[in-house]
Amino acid sequence: MQDLPTKKRIAIFGSTGSIGTQALDVIRANPGLFEVEILTAQTNDELLITQAMEFRPNAVVIGDDSRYQKVKDALSSTDIKVFAGETALEEAADFDTYDMMLAAIVGFAGLKPTLKAVEKGKAIALANKETLVVAGDIVMQKAVEKRVPIIPVDSEHSAIFQCLVGEVRNPIEKVILTASGGPFLGKKPNFLVNVKRDHALQHPNWSMGAKISIDSATLMNKGLEMIEARWLFNLQPNQVEVVIHPQSIIHSMVQFEDGSIKAQMGLPDMKLPIQYALAFPGRVKNDFPRLNFRKNPNLTFEEPDVKTFRNLSLAIEALNTGGNMPCVLNAANEIAVWAFLRNRIGFLDMTAMVEKTMQHVAFIQKPTLQEYFDSDGEARNFAASLINL
Numbered sequence: 001m002q003d004l005p006t007k008k009r010i011a012i013f014g015s016t017g018s019i020g021t022q023a024l025d026v027i028r029a030n031p032g033l034f035e036v037e038i039l040t041a042q043t044n045d046e047l048l049i050t051q052a053m054e055f056r057p058n059a060v061v062i063g064d065d066s067r068y069q070k071v072k073d074a075l076s077s078t079d080i081k082v083f084a085g086e087t088a089l090e091e092a093a094d095f096d097t098y099d100m101m102l103a104a105i106v107g108f109a110g111l112k113p114t115l116k117a118v119e120k121g122k123a124i125a126l127a128n129k130e131t132l133v134v135a136g137d138i139v140m141q142k143a144v145e146k147r148v149p150i151i152p153v154d155s156e157h158s159a160i161f162q163c164l165v166g167e168v169r170n171p172i173e174k175v176i177l178t179a180s181g182g183p184f185l186g187k188k189p190n191f192l193v194n195v196k197r198d199h200a201l202q203h204p205n206w207s208m209g210a211k212i213s214i215d216s217a218t219l220m221n222k223g224l225e226m227i228e229a230r231w232l233f234n235l236q237p238n239q240v241e242v243v244i245h246p247q248s249i250i251h252s253m254v255q256f257e258d259g260s261i262k263a264q265m266g267l268p269d270m271k272l273p274i275q276y277a278l279a280f281p282g283r284v285k286n287d288f289p290r291l292n293f294r295k296n297p298n299l300t301f302e303e304p305d306v307k308t309f310r311n312l313s314l315a316i317e318a319l320n321t322g323g324n325m326p327c328v329l330n331a332a333n334e335i336a337v338w339a340f341l342r343n344r345i346g347f348l349d350m351t352a353m354v355e356k357t358m359q360h361v362a363f364i365q366k367p368t369l370q371e372y373f374d375s376d377g378e379a380r381n382f383a384a385s386l387i388n389l
């Protein structure tokens with residue numbers, strides 16, 4: 001008798017966000033392949049409840065404990081377990097009952113639950129790039145120890161990962177991350193100084209959560225992705241390059257030691273890298289729109305303007321310096337983006353805040369996990385003190 005194919009049990013951490021909701025679209029379209037085991041959200045209780053009623057997970061976690069009762073009451077007719085609070089996220093990550101975590105929380109908050117899942121030996125579909133920016137050495141070391149696959153969801157890293165299939169024995173010369181350039185490509189500081197949040201939130205090619213949209217407008221996102229790539233693919237900082245490619249058709253490239261370059265292409269749609277990560281190593285048939293080269297005949301490339309978009313140079317500096325510097329950069333940037341989104345500081349002030357914080361926090365060459373947490377806290381406090389938050 002043939003075994004029934006088993007479904008992959010997915011835990012979506014950050015299910016109400018841009019990545020989380022698109023992942024649920026993929027799961028909805030493939031009920032024979034996946035089932036939802038855990039859903040988590042920070043504040044959006046309404047959407048979490050709706051998702052739970054549709055996908056019937058074993059458990060849900062609402063980060064903000066003041067919303068616990070509402071979620072509990074709404075799901076009282078089901079046997080879905082409801083938990084609340086930050087520590088519940090880590091406890092849920094420690095459950096035996098799922099196969100893969102989709103790490104789709106935004107920011108530093110994603111680190112602890114993701115690390116817990118790695119320690120537990122769970123496969124990770126990684127959207128939360130900040131986890132690797134902050135503590136990439138520790139997370140990747142743990143993943144190797146536990147033989148945990150970390151499959152990138154970020155489109156650039158998914159592209160590189162796909163280019164590397166079948167190339168295990170072939171060293172990488174360099175990876176080339178493509179960047180759309182964001183909504184302010186070609187603009188200069190005299191324009192950027194007046195940019196407001198609503199304008200910065202409009203990305204030309206991708207629809208994403210607020211934080212990554214601002215990071216895309218400042219090019220910090222590409223800097224974070226360089227650091228992410230360094231850890232994911234075990235590269236030296238000088239093996240990671242960025243090129244502006246405004247059409248976002250080539251999602252990134254790998255250059256091998258014979259000079260051959262492989263690229264992965266497609267229309268910009270995060271559902272594709274999400275589906276690839278969830279279904280890896282298989283490819284799943286879908287009805288997403290296809291790229292037609294005759295309708296997209298111009299693929300162009302240019303150097304990033306790091307003099308104008310100084311966040312990218314700061315991130316490259318952090319990448320080259322190593323130690324706790326990327327962690328400090330990330331923490332200051334989270335505060336800066338938070339303040340910009342609330343109209344507390346201007347577009348260019350974000351860079352100044354990150355730069356000053358990098359100069360202020362003491363450098364640690366080889367931090368422990370606790371030292372990463374301390375550096376994060378110190379950087380946040382210092383960045384916030386710059387604007388009396």
Ligand code: NAD
Nearest residue numbers: 014015016017018019041042105106109127128129208209
């Ligand atoms: P989002 O803001 O749309 O969603 C974030 C999710 O995390 C929500 O479910 C929210 O409830 C949860 N969350 C927020 N703060 C939390 C906290 N403190 N504790 C626990 N949960 C919290 O973000 P997004 O755009 O979906 O991005 C998620 C991650 O994926 C980010 O790290 C981002 O860089 C990465 N990513 C996103 C895209 C994209 O297209 N959106 C592309 C590549 C990578």
Ligand code: MG
Nearest residue numbers: 154155156225
């Ligand atoms: Mg990306």
